[in-house]
Amino acid sequence: MSETLHVPEGASRAEIYAALLPQIEAVMAGVDDLIANLANVAAILKEAFGFHWVGFYRATAPDMLTLGPFQGPLACVTIPFGKGVCGAAASGRQTVIVPDVDAFPGHIACSALSKSEIVVPLVAGGETKLVLDIDSDRTDDFSQIDRAWLERIVDLIAVQHFPR
Ligand code: SME
Numbered sequence: 001m002s003e004t005l006h007v008p009e010g011a012s013r014a015e016i017y018a019a020l021l022p023q024i025e026a027v028m029a030g031v032d033d034l035i036a037n038l039a040n041v042a043a044i045l046k047e048a049f050g051f052h053w054v055g056f057y058r059a060t061a062p063d064m065l066t067l068g069p070f071q072g073p074l075a076c077v078t079i080p081f082g083k084g085v086c087g088a089a090a091s092g093r094q095t096v097i098v099p100d101v102d103a104f105p106g107h108i109a110c111s112a113l114s115k116s117e118i119v120v121p122l123v124a125g126g127e128t129k130l131v132l133d134i135d136s137d138r139t140d141d142f143s144q145i146d147r148a149w150l151e152r153i154v155d156l157i158a159v160q161h162f163p164r
Contacts, residue, residue, distance in 0.1 A: 007048045016048055017149035024153060034161045038130070039069035041153065045134065046071035052113055053135040057086050059128055065090055068130065075110045081128075084108035089119035090128040095147050099140040111135065118142040120150045124162035 008019050024044060028037045038056045045054045055070020063081040081091040084106055089096040098104045098117045107117075114135035121128045132154055136142065 005044055005047050013049070014145050014149065017145075017152075020044060020048055021149070021152060021156075025156060028156065028160060034157075035069060037157060037160070041132075041157065042069050042071045045153075051134050052137040053111065053133070056130050056132055057090075058130040059090065063091075065131065072135070073111050073113075076108060079108060085117050085119050086131050086133050089121045089131050093121055093123045093126075093128055095120045095151060097142045097147060099142070101135075113137045115139040116141045118146055118150065120147070120154045122154045122158050122162065124158055124164065129158075129162055 005023060006019060008015060011019070024041060027040050027044070031037055042054045042056065045051065051072075053070065053072030053075065055072065055075065056068035057065035057079060058068045060066040065079040065081065065086055067075055067077045079086045081087050085096055085098050085101070085104060086108070096119050098107065101107045101109070101114055101117055114137065116136045116139050118134050120132045122130045122132070132150060134142070134150070
């Protein structure tokens, strides 16, 4: 696998995701280490889209998320299930899209530049194992297109690291 990411120029966001998916599969192929794979997925999404913050929180204790590999500014280390956008996605076991973080009750503001957010949980055996969190510095930056493709990316991680 080449270590240069190919991101099609002038492409739509959906076309970029479509180009990234096989590259993510190739990067993760044969890599057993979860942290290494999360680090590369965060790097790929950050490089391809330039989002303000891209990273993972892992469920490390019952009902607690702990910061994992990420790209972007310093972030808070622990988030209880049910708190903030990450905690809402973790406890609800469903993707949460927040078009305007200032309008989301309980949003945890790690960075004042974050305006909208999407959080995709990885659920295996009925439990949230980790979440993918992406913050944008633009309001209303995430749609069902992001949800669909990011859920596919999280599913690649699930298949490899949390097989049923
Ligand atoms: N805003 C998140 C906290 C994590 S940071 O965005 C990196 C939340 O409300 O859960």
